[in-house]
Amino acid sequence: xxxxxxxxxxxxxxFGKAVRAVDDFSLEIGAGEVVGIAGxxxxxxxxxxxMLLGFxxxxxxxxxxxxxxxxxxxxxxxxxxxxxxxxxxxxxxADDALRRLGVLAGVPPAxxxxxxxxxxxxxxxxxxxxxxxxxxxxxxxxxxxxxxxLLCDNDVMVFDEPTHGLDPLWADHFQDIVGELRRPGRAIxxxxxxxxxxxxxxxxxxxxxxxxxxxxVNIADADVAATAWVVRLTAGADQLxxxxxxxxxxxxxxxxxxxxxxDALNRALGAAIVAxxxxxxxxxxxxxxxxxxxxxxxx
Numbered sequence: 001x002x003x004x005x006x007x008x009x010x011x012x013x014x015f016g017k018a019v020r021a022v023d024d025f026s027l028e029i030g031a032g033e034v035v036g037i038a039g040x041x042x043x044x045x046x047x048x049x050x051m052l053l054g055f056x057x058x059x060x061x062x063x064x065x066x067x068x069x070x071x072x073x074x075x076x077x078x079x080x081x082x083x084x085x086x087x088x089x090x091x092x093x094a095d096d097a098l099r100r101l102g103v104l105a106g107v108p109p110a111x112x113x114x115x116x117x118x119x120x121x122x123x124x125x126x127x128x129x130x131x132x133x134x135x136x137x138x139x140x141x142x143x144x145x146x147x148x149x150l151l152c153d154n155d156v157m158v159f160d161e162p163t164h165g166l167d168p169l170w171a172d173h174f175q176d177i178v179g180e181l182r183r184p185g186r187a188i189x190x191x192x193x194x195x196x197x198x199x200x201x202x203x204x205x206x207x208x209x210x211x212x213x214x215x216x217v218n219i220a221d222a223d224v225a226a227t228a229w230v231v232r233l234t235a236g237a238d239q240l241x242x243x244x245x246x247x248x249x250x251x252x253x254x255x256x257x258x259x260x261x262x263d264a265l266n267r268a269l270g271a272a273i274v275a276x277x278x279x280x281x282x283x284x285x286x287x288x289x290x291x292x293x294x295x296x297x298x299x
Contacts, residue, residue: 001187002029002052002156006061008211009047021047023211025061031155034178034188036198038293039208045191046084048208049160052189053079065156073156078106082149084160084191086141090134094125094144097133101148119147122177124170138165146174150181157181157188163197175200199289207296214296217289228285229265231255236277243268243275256285 009022022044029035037045050056051063054071065073073079088097098116107115120129123143128136136144142165149159163171178201181188192198198205199219207214231247232254233240241247244257259265265282273279286294 001031003064007058008060010059021211029187032184034202036190036202036205043208044211078152078154080149080154080157082145082159086145088133092133095129102151105152123147155186159190195289209297217292228258230283230285232281234278234280239272239275239277243272
C-alpha cells in the first residue's frame with residue numbers, strides 16, 4: 001500500500017554544508033500492517049514522515065500510497081495524522097478545535113457534531129471539552145491531538161510520538177486504540193522512541209540511523225536475545241546469589257542476573273527454587289527489540 005523506493009532527501013542551506021537526512025531508504029508497507037520506525041534523535045524519522053505526507057519531496061527515489069504520489073493521495077483520500085508537536089491557537093476551545101479540524105479533514109457538516117462527540121468520548125475529554133487549549137495539560141492536549149487524528153475513517157494513519165506526555169493509563173489505552181484501528185485495508189505507521197511500545201503495537205519495526213535503514217525487525221519472529229534478566233523474589237535472595245554469583249540487587253528490590261541462554265537460566269533458577277528461593281517474576285533486562293536497536297545503532 002505504501003512504497004518507499006530508494007528514497008533520499010538532502011537539505012541544502014544557503015550557507016554551510018549540505019545535510020543528507022535520508023539516504024537510499026526502501027520499504028514496502030502492506031494494507032493491514034502496523035509498522036513502527038525507531039532511531040536516535042536526528043536519524044531521519046521526521047523527514048521520512050514529512051515526505052510520506054507530501055510536505056517534502058524526495059531529492060531522489062520516489063514514494064507512493066496506493067499507486068498515487070503522497071500529496072495526491074492525501075488530497076483525494078485524506079490521512080489520519082498526529083504530529084510530534086501540534087500547534088493550535090491557544091484561545092480555541094477543545095471541542096471547537098475538533099469542529100474546525102473536522103472541516104479541514106472533510107467531515108460532512110451533517111456528521112460533524114456526532115464525530116466530535118465520539119472523539120471527545122473516545123479520548124476521555126468530556127470534562128475538558130469547553131476549556132481553552134492554553135488551559136489544557138500536556139497530556140490532555142496530546143489526547144486532543146489523538147482525537148483529531150481519528151476524526152475520519154482513513155485508510156492510512158500516521159502517528160509521530162503518539163504517547164508523548166500521556167500518563168501510563170492513557171499510554172496503555174493507546175494500545176487499545178491501535179487494536180481497534182487495525183483492519184485489512186488500513187496501513188498504520190508509528191514513529192516512537194518508546195521501544196516497548198513499538199514492540200507491543202507493531203508487526204514490524206524499522207530501525208534507522210544517520211538517514212539509512214539499519215534493519216527491519218519482524219516482531220513475531222524476533223528471538224529472545226537477552227543474557228541479562230530481572231528476577232523478583234518474595235524469599236530466598238541468598239539462594240539466588242548462590243546460584244548466580246554475579247547477581248546484583250537493583251534499586252527497586254529486584255535482582256539482575258546473567259545467564260548465557262534460557263536453558264542455563266532455567267537450570268540455575270530451578271536449583272535456587274529447590275533450595276528455598278521464591279520467584280515472583282522473571283523478565284529480560286532488555287527486550288529483543290531493545291537488543292536489536294542497540295546492536296544496529298552501535299554498528
